[in-house]
Amino acid sequence: MRIRYGIIGVGGHGRNRHLLPLTKLRDKVEIIAVADINKERCEEVAYQFKIKCYTDYMDMIEKESLDAVSIVTPTGLHSKIAMDVLNKKVNVLVDKPLGSNLDEVLNVVRTAKHKGLKLMVGYWSRFSSALQFGKEIVDKDLLGEPYMAYGYLVRRRGIPGIPTFIDKRLSGGRGALLDIGCYIIDNLLTLLKFRKPISVIGKTYTKFGNKKDEIKFNWGNWDIENFSLEDYATGFVKLEKDISMILEVGWAANVSHAEERSYIRVLGDKGGIEGNGNEAILDISFHGRTDNFLVDMKPVIKKKEDMSYEMVKSFVESVLENKEPPITGYESVILHSIIDGIYKSSEEDREIRIVIPEI
Ligand SMILES: NC(=O)c1ccc[n+]([C@@H]2O[C@H](COP(=O)([O-])OP(=O)(O)OC[C@H]3O[C@@H](n4cnc5c(N)ncnc54)[C@H](O)[C@@H]3O)[C@@H](O)[C@H]2O)c1
Structure with missing residues (x-):
């Protein structure tokens, strides 16, 4: 059929x-x-x-x-x-x-x-073999109890200057944190089995999209007078079971790497995971120990993956x-609670408590 x-x-x-x-x-x-x-x-x-x-x-x-x-x-x-x-x-x-x-x-x-x-x-980033390896590490309890997760997804100059991403009605009135921050949060939450957030503190910034001489370095063209979306965001999230999560997301920043780059780290009491890539994690490693040795482990991953x-x-x-389906709507409820919390915290300049609503 x-x-x-x-x-x-x-x-x-x-x-x-x-x-x-x-x-x-x-x-x-x-x-x-x-x-x-x-x-x-x-x-x-x-x-x-x-x-x-x-x-x-x-x-x-x-x-x-x-x-x-x-x-x-x-x-x-x-x-x-x-x-x-x-x-x-x-x-x-x-x-x-x-x-x-x-x-x-x-x-x-x-x-x-x-x-x-x-x-x-x-x-689509969920289907990266690197992330799947990370999940396997977590499922086999090689990480132990996670307590710290860090996520970074930043472009040097990559404000997507077309209406889809920066016209407020089309973009949902939000910028980098919603557009690409959702990827890095999804990657981390996948490894943390979507533990619920308890509180969030965060800050959003507009440092590049409102400057005319920045347009030539970014993608597309736009009217700076009407640009009010954030091009950078940071967040600190407390999750259930004493887990801290730190986030850094940007469409543009004065960093050394020319291409979009991501980095994740999840620390547990038995082992740790580090990963790199773009919106998807493409390279990952596990760091733990045996009785007498500190050990690093990396999966062998096919070069070309068709995640879509x-x-x-x-x-x-x-x-x-x-x-x-393998990616559920409920997971997005957790993810968007964090994203909304960061925007609210930035607007109101305070820590925001989060209660996940019943579905
Ligand atoms: N570009 C990327 O790499 C990328 C990656 C991942 C996810 N996405 C997501 O995919 C979505 C689309 O992004 P895109 O890059 O393809 O944008 P795009 O501007 O290239 O395409 C959007 C399309 O939607 C059409 N459209 C607008 N309103 C419509 C309506 N009411 N009914 C039917 N069609 C309508 C537009 O005419 C356009 O063809 C966004 O939500 C984006 O976050 C994009």
Whole structure:
């Protein structure tokens, strides 16, 4: 049996990281149509992939009896479109982040649960072998009790100066912390088994996006008068079981590395994990000891990994086999509690207590 599939939003990510990998799953998926408000782009993609084009996603949902869709529009539209789709009884794979804020995320997660539909969040970075190795270390209790997690994801100059990421309505009114901070938090929480946060203190900064002479160093072009999003953020999070988490995220910063770079470290009382990469962790190591020696361990990882393919495949299988997707909406409730907490702490200049809502 094959499921009937549609893609909403076929810009860079929708085309390359959803539609293209879905074409490799022809035995499981019949790709029916794409929907995009950009008519020219929609028609071009539809022609290339020999599928239908709709400029209104609701038209596609009403006419095509789809089993599932990917939502790959700008972030500020994710939750509204997800709600519309779920209310028509269609399963959804929503690209990261699931919404602009916790309230939006809760609405989507509760609706999917109430309707008994599959909801998966598109963190392709979860399918990195390096991160999977880290998970195995944790599952086999080689880390022991974790007590400290540090996450860094910073670009030297990478403000994405196109409306999708910096127009307030499209970006969800938030900048680097929401756009790429969600990756580093997701990577750390994956290794911490999504332990609940208790309190957050944080600060956001706008240091580059509001300066005209910075535009040439970054990506795209924008009106500095209308730029009010943060391009840097820091956070200190206390999690259950005495775990500290420190975060540093930036679209732009005066650092030495030219390319986007991430670094994670999780310390436990038996061992520690360190990882590097970009939005995904690509290289990882474990540090522990035997009776008489300190030991370092590294997995052998294939050079080329198709994480987007693994992401769409696992979603499709969860729909076909009626099983829980590997990246759940509830995990996003925890993740967005932290993100909202950092914004609130920065605005109100105080520590924010966090209580995870019931779903
Ligand atoms: N670019 C990346 O590397 C990347 C990586 C990971 C995740 N993402 C996520 O994917 C999403 C899209 O990013 P992108 O880089 O593809 O942006 P993009 O601007 O290239 O594409 C967005 C597409 O959505 C379409 N769209 C806008 N409103 C719509 C609507 N109401 N109905 C249907 N289509 C609509 C636009 O016309 C456009 O084609 C974002 O949420 C982003 O966070 C992007």
